[in-house]
Amino acid sequence: MQPIRFDPTCYRIGKRPVYLNSGEFHYFRVPKKDWRRRMKLFRQAGGNCLATYIPWLIHEPEEGCFVFGGEDGVRDLDGFLRTACEEGLYVLARPGPYQYSELAYDGLPGWLCRNYPELRARNWEGKPFRTSSISYLHPLFLEKARAWFRRVAPRIARRTLSRGGPVAFAQLDNEMAGIHEWFGSLDYHPETMGFGRPEGRYTCFLRERYRGDLDALNRAYGTRWTAFEEAGPLKPGGEATPEAIRRRKDYLDFYLGTIAEYARTLAEWLREAGVDVPFVHNSANPNMNALFVETCAALKPDLLLGSDHYYSLGQDWPQMNPTPKYAIQAFSSLEMLRLLGFPPTVHEMPSGSASDWPPILPGDARACYWLNLAYGMKGHNYYIYTGGPNVPGTGMGDEIYDYGAPVGANNEVRPLYHVQKEFGRFLAARPWLALSTREHDFRFALDFEYARAGRYWSGRGEFTFSSAEAHDFLQKGILTTAHCAGLSPAACDPGSDEFLADRATPLVVVSSASMSQARQERLVRFLQRGGKLLLAPVIPELDEQLQPCTVLAEFLGRPTARPARLDYLRALVDGVQLNANGDPFACTRVPEGAEVLGRDEVTGKTLAWRLRTAGGGQVIFLGLRWTHGKRVHSELLTRLLTRLGLKQKLTCSNPNVWTVLRAAGKKRMLFVLNLHSSPQEATVAVRAGARMGRARKFRLPPMTVRCVEV
């Protein structure tokens, strides 16, 4: 098979751009006699890759007793890989250690969980999580996992592409950090983390972070420790004092460093065994990508991070079908993956569910697939494509792991299969889509630190605006408003210089009280080079460690913005009347030379101003935070961005209908989305050069995505 590679834009076979169309296919569940026919069916549906877990608990049923092969196929990994290869399908091998997959003990061997309770991850008070939540770096767990990898890795290595096999990717673990977060918190296992020990992991981390300066640590934390090893983690949750936030942030950074160390360890074991393919990992959901910054850094360029994008797996999920809120999350996730340098991949794409109800309906799944495509997905893996009986004693759910999959446990072909076939044909007929980017008319800073902040900065405390609030405002405010307004946003990374090059396209930066000095300096450089910036709802005055840092504020003439305690907001901002539709942040000091754009009508407090900076830059400060809910939000955002040079890529008459324009070369495709349960109509016009093209009317049934080449 030809090598399949990836670059930041897309996957490629040879030099040909392709879309990765993968489906989850468990050799240990699908009867061997059905492998080939179901693989053929998948290829007919446009599939080019299969993913499979390789469950430790099935291959090491008793400690030290490894079982591979066998007639019945449930342990015949090699037979499966050979068959896939014969059928021309790439394979993404997922050897764990974790699998989840509704397997007992989440795919770990029962003997491991039962016989070694000391491995269990612990909460801050030392209480263990549930049986199968393990502390990843516990030496004994690594020893057992290593033994497993010693057996499984060579079997994968033997069948990689370079050796004529189908294995194109190998996954490191599964949805890391989830097994802790969902069943407890971060992991505080004292032995793994080495609390209280001079050479313990946590002690070393702190020593390095504070460059061996214990006084600096004590100043940051408000403590009086006499040695680094005295520094223990702080109880999660609780008050938002600077000291507490620093300690919790440090612990999160440390913990995510242990995740990276774990991933690197697994990667080394695989490489040692000769597994010479790229590694992948899947964030458990669109909001977890930012947790893997350390992991990506540790493994680059060997790692491809993707994300799982389920919309419902049971009654307790907020939505039952793709919704605009789901779209915003998927969009943010895909943009984050793109910024990290990966072709955005949805490693687990809804395709059935372990719950029979609420159902995954073919029409909803269809909308979900095209929605993800619209927002930039360049590859996916259906979870699951097909199922079958669990190996006795290994299933956590039903005897038959059918999952309502497109191809059922008895080879039945369900309506969902035809949706996937339609999707496959759509992609195959448009190879240029793999190269496409979103045509955007403004940019927004997608700050990885803010995306993590909800885990260490829960309340606002005495700060003007917390980083967790900033991330929330970006998604529920700016991005939702933009989509309702028919704007076309694209993300950029405030932690990289890349965005500096484009001075024409306005940039929206949602800021909290805290922004690193490097980022503040970068924004100053952006303005000095003539960039156009919309900054809201506060101006940072602290760095990422909550130490004073006013680089940006100094450059802007030392304005200050504080939460305004108004009974009810009533403000005219740039001609848009706002009434109690947001939280105001009033400027107690407006920069010299700034033009005031908006005031609260009752108190006269300034809520928005515009300033031309040295170097031809322009900045608009907007002291407002909102959850999108009003037409005036769309008006306001559009008006302010227009002042900064916005040229809308398209117009859409209906705020309930969202639009995405993707282009590559001379090809352009317009995606028109109705993610509501009632029909919608909309008139859409797309910019062609200097002016808008002919308006086109769309009639959209509930939950549909229309695509037209324009």
Next chain:
Amino acid sequence: MQPIRFDPTCYRIGKRPVYLNSGEFHYFRVPKKDWRRRMKLFRQAGGNCLATYIPWLIHEPEEGCFVFGGEDGVRDLDGFLRTACEEGLYVLARPGPYQYSELAYDGLPGWLCRNYPELRARNWEGKPFRTSSISYLHPLFLEKARAWFRRVAPRIARRTLSRGGPVAFAQLDNEMAGIHEWFGSLDYHPETMGFGRPEGRYTCFLRERYRGDLDALNRAYGTRWTAFEEAGPLKPGGEATPEAIRRRKDYLDFYLGTIAEYARTLAEWLREAGVDVPFVHNSANPNMNALFVETCAALKPDLLLGSDHYYSLGQDWPQMNPTPKYAIQAFSSLEMLRLLGFPPTVHEMPSGSASDWPPILPGDARACYWLNLAYGMKGHNYYIYTGGPNVPGTGMGDEIYDYGAPVGANNEVRPLYHVQKEFGRFLAARPWLALSTREHDFRFALDFEYARAGRYWSGRGEFTFSSAEAHDFLQKGILTTAHCAGLSPAACDPGSDEFLADRATPLVVVSSASMSQARQERLVRFLQRGGKLLLAPVIPELDEQLQPCTVLAEFLGRPTARPARLDYLRALVDGVQLNANGDPFACTRVPEGAEVLGRDEVTGKTLAWRLRTAGGGQVIFLGLRWTHGKRVHSELLTRLLTRLGLKQKLTCSNPNVWTVLRAAGKKRMLFVLNLHSSPQEATVAVRAGARMGRARKFRLPPMTVRCVEV
């Protein structure tokens, strides 16, 4: 106008059953010149009643300065009432004190909130809530509110039905308790509640509850107080010890008593002024009805409690359109209102939204109206039918309170109007529906105490199962499973003897560790008379004050059920295989003579048994709790109820399509609901006498309710 009355079944004009079809119409917002034409439009849409707030802040703009009448109509309450009367529309008058309605200060005068900060409700630590969250019974607030009522009540009284006017109902306040709960907690205002004072309200409440026996209180609370006035409330939240739960439950009961006292006070003021119509009050949402048990008791038979049933008012709501989860909540709410003796009324029915987005779409609203009708609604009030400009300075949101209403601020008739007209015609053509009841095949206990328990019993603690969990299991487990299975449940009140009469229809009782002695005795009587009972997932061993009480357990032969700590559930219960699809509660002791129906396969622990009791009763105990998600849940519930004599009223081939059968006399109507965003098909057969009638196929577009007479 003819009197309009109500009884537990429906509204009646004279003796004729009618459906209350009301719409919110604010004389202070709708221009006077448009009143009549919009009223005529509403009548044409089938309306027979208008509701209006009468905002205190508009009629007493400065303290002591009351303004009524005037040419422009914004304060011409009387003109409005006369016009409504001429147009043949009843009026539901809502004089507050609270209004909400996106008015500044929630409809209270600004001077009141600004000048008397001491009135603000307080949290447990004494911290005041937001400006307009008042402590209802604060003497100064009552004094100011009384002055308002002295002016407004006679104006209402003059136009009641008995005096030839249109006023048929008067509302007491608005969504009571919400203004505390949403902006803080329960109210702990020390002056209002009288903490620490021998004759303080709280002291008196405790003295009465513990019959003057301080030792009893100290035993219950684990305290050592030397006088009742030392007893302060406990911090909300926190641990679930018996002592803490008792203290929090007592405080909730006390607080809800103050709500009742407040309502009774307002009622007295209205009665004194000659307002001789029934009072109404609206719970803020389907989950708050149970908070008004004390209020209903205090005001019976003068009060009609209804509930507001919004499905989305903004981006932070869990759903964007009616969903099956919304249906379960609406059903529970309507059943609770019916059990309280009222014709179930939705006092605020979605009709536009203060948010432009997410939108209230006509198709979704249509499904919402018919859904509520299917589940037993006998009257509604559209919030809002029509809007207009806010009186300057009184609006909290936009200048124009348009709300996306069916009739807009400029008299524009929107698509939603036609949906409401269709609904009005549907109701008018079927007057028998007002008399209809749901044909049911099993009953379930809807326990008001369990519905309140989430407010005082947040964790499980050392108890087998908390009352809050029991309420949750009822809704997300039993009722959702039943609707997916095509069963037809109806609620009964375990606190009343009424359910004893029917011995043939099985009764499902979800029990927590706690059930009052009276309820336990009633269940024993039910069995002794030959009743059929399905009891899950535990057997109560405590009374409602968490004191030992094993009346029911004794009668059943002292079985015990404890949470089973199984790694993974794997059980065959009555022939249904369950795998990790629920929380098991194992019987450590099975009653003598009981037939075991199910065991965990690994540990052999008993999870279900059946017993025939003295008097010909039958009880099945099922030690399982689940969130509905699996076909096996439907199978299990159907099978166990069939053992208890279930005769299904209908069968439905598709678990995603829900069905309701309503009947009165010889008329029967089948409602078939698709509350999903994708189309559905289903085959439904309805029982006719001893057997099922001819099956009928339904093709349902997304978000539709079909109705057929059968």
